Amino acid sequence: MNRSLTGALAFIVLAACGYRDRDADLVVHNAIIHSLDESESVFQAMAIKDGRIIELGAEQQIRNRYAAKETFDAAGQHVYPGFIDGHCHFFGHGLNKQKIDLQGTRSWEGAVERTLAYAHTHPGDGWILGRGWDQNQWSSKEYPDNERLNELFPDRPVLLQRIDGHAAVVNQRAMEAVGFDPSLAIEGGLMLKRDGRYTGVLIDNAVGVFQSIIDQADESTKRKALLEAQRDCFSVGLTMVCDAGLDPGTIHLIDRMQQEGVLKMRVYAMVTDSAPYLDEFAKSGALHTDRLHVNSVKVYADGALGSRGALLKAPYSDLPGHHGLQLGSRSHFLKVAEWCKQHSFQMNTHCIGDSANKLLLDVYAEVLGGTNDRRWRIEHAQVVSPADRSRFAEYSIIPSVQPTHATSDGHWAEERLGAERIDHAYAYEELRRTMGLLALGTDFPVEGIDPLQTFRSAVLREGPDGWPDGGYHVENALSRHDALRGMTIWNAIAAMLEGELGSLEADKRGDFTVVNLDLEKASPEALRKAKVTATFVNGERVH
Numbered sequence: 001m002n003r004s005l006t007g008a009l010a011f012i013v014l015a016a017c018g019y020r021d022r023d024a025d026l027v028v029h030n031a032i033i034h035s036l037d038e039s040e041s042v043f044q045a046m047a048i049k050d051g052r053i054i055e056l057g058a059e060q061q062i063r064n065r066y067a068a069k070e071t072f073d074a075a076g077q078h079v080y081p082g083f084i085d086g087h088c089h090f091f092g093h094g095l096n097k098q099k100i101d102l103q104g105t106r107s108w109e110g111a112v113e114r115t116l117a118y119a120h121t122h123p124g125d126g127w128i129l130g131r132g133w134d135q136n137q138w139s140s141k142e143y144p145d146n147e148r149l150n151e152l153f154p155d156r157p158v159l160l161q162r163i164d165g166h167a168a169v170v171n172q173r174a175m176e177a178v179g180f181d182p183s184l185a186i187e188g189g190l191m192l193k194r195d196g197r198y199t200g201v202l203i204d205n206a207v208g209v210f211q212s213i214i215d216q217a218d219e220s221t222k223r224k225a226l227l228e229a230q231r232d233c234f235s236v237g238l239t240m241v242c243d244a245g246l247d248p249g250t251i252h253l254i255d256r257m258q259q260e261g262v263l264k265m266r267v268y269a270m271v272t273d274s275a276p277y278l279d280e281f282a283k284s285g286a287l288h289t290d291r292l293h294v295n296s297v298k299v300y301a302d303g304a305l306g307s308r309g310a311l312l313k314a315p316y317s318d319l320p321g322h323h324g325l326q327l328g329s330r331s332h333f334l335k336v337a338e339w340c341k342q343h344s345f346q347m348n349t350h351c352i353g354d355s356a357n358k359l360l361l362d363v364y365a366e367v368l369g370g371t372n373d374r375r376w377r378i379e380h381a382q383v384v385s386p387a388d389r390s391r392f393a394e395y396s397i398i399p400s401v402q403p404t405h406a407t408s409d410g411h412w413a414e415e416r417l418g419a420e421r422i423d424h425a426y427a428y429e430e431l432r433r434t435m436g437l438l439a440l441g442t443d444f445p446v447e448g449i450d451p452l453q454t455f456r457s458a459v460l461r462e463g464p465d466g467w468p469d470g471g472y473h474v475e476n477a478l479s480r481h482d483a484l485r486g487m488t489i490w491n492a493i494a495a496m497l498e499g500e501l502g503s504l505e506a507d508k509r510g511d512f513t514v515v516n517l518d519l520e521k522a523s524p525e526a527l528r529k530a531k532v533t534a535t536f537v538n539g540e541r542v543h
């Protein structure tokens, strides 16, 4: 046998075995890959090329078949489809990092102190913006009063938002700066008074008067905000964020930064409900690129429970006669719904109180007419009367919920709602049973960004502080498997992206998150220490 024939034979033998005769950009191996595909397959290895998974299989099968530019040895760790936050404020989180952080303050005085310290390091006469105070965390539990801010900053406008963004305190100079007169009524807004005097505390639409100030940032600040938010999110294993309300300018900036290759985060951007914004998207239509998806509108029906802006059928248990705030008219909601139907956009409406949920479920029902595949969503679905619940299934409406809200608000929610209504608040398992799926998110920066805390709050019903012992209304805990699906494939479905994302299958994107333990089998103690050790988007390691 001559040498060239030997060579040819060797080639034929190797090709028959398929020995590394295929190219891949990345081979992940020595892993426990929870694919979350329909048959719940588990694999040891997978190959990725051009950002997409090309094959999953057993260790040797994949290693022998692919010559990869890079390999990732998972060292026996667990690989999950990339975690998706179904409702958050990605850009807002980044922007907040450029403002005074008032989270964790124990009193109003503490918040004022931080504001003063910030002013010293940022001199001048420009706006002082802060965010994150929460009077429920203060010993007084009382809303602030701007008297001290007026004394300290007579010539400099100050605006400090509450943790949920649904309330803010402004000083006198801030009101003058925008020509705001607190004695003029604002629909869907409140200006609080103490002893007949306005305290500078604004609720819901009254905060909206200052929205352009809150969002103001030049392009370099915005870029910095997006990159800082991205770094935080990748470090906790997020591969896609659903940003619940952006203006077209920010959406286009995200698109540019993704095209430039600096922003690698996948973003599902909900367009903030505003006539000029909708006009713009009516002309351009839905926007889909490799990493950006714009095919939904974010609408607000009511405020938040913490600031008593959530719209309730019966009055607040801790404020007689007060029902909360409706942030738009029924006819407005109908008009937006018709727009969404006509332009094939999803309608994603913030509904916290039982009355807001009923109102929007009614509006959706009227426009949708029956079961459908439009995947309109109710964001938060926090207090839903049992009588209204079946509408989710009847009109194919997806509840998009935040398990950490249950374990954060649980400290005071019953005071607001009373013993009866609390049974149907944060009732995620009830909603899951009704609709068959849930989108899970955090609403960060209202809550922390960590999806593993979402998981713990969903399944153990306990907050990062371990509260409460034994879990909060554990009858509404999700099973571990459902919680995982809620963070991955159900979130992909709720974003209409399940063909691309949400499970690890051939032809889908190579987005995955590596965790140091088995989320479905770990003990509660171990779960509290679970860690994301690596994050990949389109097969590229980003953390």
Ligand SMILES: [Zn+2]
Pocket (backbone or CB within 6 Å): 087, 088, 089, 244, 443
């Ligand atoms: Zn939100």
